[in-house]
Amino acid sequence: MEQKVVLITGGSSGIGKSIGIFLKSKGFIVYGTTRSKAKYPNFDAFNLLELDVKKEDTIALAITELLKREGKIDVLVNNAGVGITGPIEETPDVEISKAFDTNFHGPIRMMKAVLPQMRLQKAGLIINITSIAGYMGLPYRGIYSASKGALELVTEAMRMETKDFGVHITNLAPGDFATNIASGRYHSPVLTNSAYQKPYGATLEAINNDVDSGGDPIQVAHKVFKIIKTPKPxxxxKVGDFMQKFSLLLKKILPDKVYEKLLLNHYKL
Known part of the structure; x- marks a missing residue:
């Protein structure tokens, strides 16, 4: 059987790297992307291309290079993303725009770039890595939740728009996993003269603890592999611990104010 070619954005670390290593072990031809290959001179887990999802020219160059080498692209995993925390009132507009540029506009740019080739092939799979946080407005993570929730909805629309091309598009929403996302996250500073100082400071600490104690990202890799093997995704x-996935069920069945109270209790607000 011919090997499938997989492209993973944000593949040099964290969840993306775990996905790439696992898929390569299963016989896939794997390409990951990074904004700067110079930062990873000894990277040998799989092929690495330089690409910034915020810059269309780098996307075009990377896709051209990939097709030159392999002649096709079977799977795109839109994994590149950034974290952002803070009271929405105190989060600078420029940082909100940056988060959406990476988490929302970036995956759309990538889908636009690969769809012509997938349409030509009459086959292809796009997996958008969103977040369980995208199903609810979380306090002090509202912008992140919104950017991931928006990608969920765009995926729903694009599935229907591309159904006649032999292309499948789906969402995979992880919960908290132990990655380096916190190190690259923008967080509004906890201001001593802010009305949000105490609740935001405590919530930020809780968020960091959740990430640090998160599960092994290999769970996400296993789920991606399962999706690739599914004829009609x-x-x-969703992938995460029981309570994270159960929280989505509760959101469906509980009155809004009751669910809101559960979130407030969880974050001790």
Whole structure:
């Protein structure tokens, strides 16, 4: 059987790297992307291309290079993303725009770049890595939740728009996993003269603890592999611990104010 070619954005570390290593071990031809190959001179886990999802010229160059080498692209995993925390009132507009540029506009740019080739092939799979946080407005993570929730909805629309091309598009929403996302996250500073000082400071600490104690990202890799092997993928997939996935069920069945109270209690607000 011919090997499938997989492209993973944000593949040099964290969840993306775990996905790439696992898929390579399963016989896939794997390409990951990074904004700067110079930062990873000894990277040998799989092929690495320089690409910034915020810059269309780098996307075009990377896709051209990939097709030159392999002649096709079977799977795109839109994994590149950034974290952002803070009271929305105190989060600078420029930082909100940056987060959406990476988490929302970036995956759309990538899908636009690969769809012509997938349409030509009459086959292809796009997996958008979103977040369980994208299903709810989390306090002090509202912008992150919104950017991931927006990608969930765009995926729903694009699935229907591309159904006649032999292309499948789906969402995979992870919960908290132990990655380096916190180190690259923008967080509004905890200001001593702010009305949000105490609740935001405590919530930020809780968020960091959740990430640090998160699960092994290999769980996400296993889920991606399972999706690739599924002939007709569902619209939405989730991966995370029981309580994270159970929280989504609660959101469906509980009155809004009751669910809001659960979140407030969880974050001790």
């Amino acid at each position: 569902k619209v939405h997939y």
